[in-house]
Amino acid sequence: MSATVQLRNLLVDRSMPSAPELEIRLVDNWVRCVACGHRCRIKPDGAGVCRVRFNRDGRLRAPFGYVAGLQVDPIEKKPFFHAFPGRDALSFGMLGCDYHCSYCQNWVTSQALRDDQAVARPRFCQPETLIDLARQRGAPVMVSTYNEPLITADWAVEVFRGARAAGIRCGFVSNGNATPEVLGYIRPYVDLYKVDLKGFDDRQYRRLGGTLDNVLATIARLIEMDFWVEVVTLIVPGFNDGDEELTAIAEFLAGVSANIPWHVTAFHPDYKMTDPPATPVSTLIRAYDIGRTAGLRFVYAGNIPGAVGEREDTCCPDCGQTLIRRRGFYVLENRLTDGRCPSCAATIPGVWEDAPPKRSTGTGIPLPVALA
Structure with a gap:
């Protein structure tokens, strides 16, 4: 067997x-x-x-009652840059995905039951165990991630129901291939939602196992339903790095809301896609510039810490003041006051703490968590 x-x-x-x-x-x-x-x-x-x-x-x-991945991650790793900056998020995942991306960086959990080499084992637990771990680690946020959380939403909601009662905020890291039914089901318990927008070419999307239109509809619906939404595009050389495609992504997002943070991140060869080279810094900077030209107020270049300058930082879109300085997953300085720019008092969209830490409170690196 x-x-x-x-x-x-x-x-x-x-x-x-x-x-x-x-x-x-x-x-x-x-x-x-x-x-x-x-x-x-x-x-x-x-x-x-x-x-x-x-x-x-x-x-x-x-699926119910287990985790296959469990870590304390900097929330910037999700990435959420406009929610609880500098804080840790207790992050858990199950097994399985409705996509089969050849470059998946979480393939050990996401491609289980599809690939015999994906060998992550489930660890059975109760929701209370995960909630207690979040409290012990000082994590104000819990996130369902590492596999596609929509297909394991029943378990996530069971965990998040207790987490919300304990004052913990909750999030999904998702491919965005949702339905109105599942978004309505999770909405009472999920505050933060990160969507991987993998490109703007439906043919390429179908190669990964999805369709472009449904992901675009999900992004628009998430905004309408008042989730806090951030969008990531992993830029893969030769797959989705052309100016026309990046411009289409940026203009679509700006048309939904100019306040959606767009993270353009570097690809590194992984899983079954080992031929393309890693994304060069120049491509990330080009994508960043395309996003800003399209009217997006918050664009971030990621996965190459320290190589993209201020493009890792959050700046006030009104006066240009640097508000949050970052290097990779680490917050070096947070100058926000009650979610406002201290220089011009402009409101910065996001999910902020009343008294946020001035820099990262954790190590700024992912740390595995053992279950007792």
Whole structure:
């Protein structure tokens, strides 16, 4: 029996009924899952494209009660630059994804059940355990990440329900292939939402397992629903680094809201995509300039700490004053006061603390967390 089959059997045994909001029951014991944009129609004993949501006896089952990745990360690693700067986020992930990106940097968790080389093992736990860990580590934020959180939203909501009651804010790091149903389901518990906008070419999107239009619709819907949204584009040489495509991304985002932070980040060869070289600094600077020209007020160049100058920093769009200085995931200085520029009093959009730390309170690097 292969490792993938063994893992699938283990997760099936530990699954729970899906949240009713994410299931549509059909005739002849078929079900439709609406946890992601694939809206899979699943036959009895079948599974969705994600491999982790499946039909048992005419009812949708979902992953529950475990983590496959667990770390205390600087919130800047997510990346969220306009939420709790300098703070840590307790970050957890499960297994599986509805995409199959050949350059995925979290493939060990996201491609489990699809790739026998993805060997992350589940660690079973209760929501209270994760919430207690966040408190112990002084993390004011918990984030579902490392796999696609939409397909494991049932477990994330179970964790976040208790986290919100404990005064902890919560976030998703997602590919954005959502549905109105799943966004409505998570909205009472999720404050922060980061979307990976992987390009602006539908043909390329379909190679990864999704469609461009649905991700664009998700971004617009997230803004309408008042999530705090930040968008990341990993710039891969030869895949999505042309001026025309970057301009299309930037103009789309600016048309939704000029206040959406856009992170243009450097690719490093990983997983099955080892041929393209790492993204040069000059490409990140070019993408940054394209974003600013398109009217975006907050553009950030990332994944090459210290190499892009002030393009890692948050500046006041009104007076130009540097408000938050960064190097990589580390906040060197935070001058915001009650979410305002101290020089001109302009309000800076984001999710801010009343009395934020003046610099990072943690190490500025990811730290694995052990479960007792």
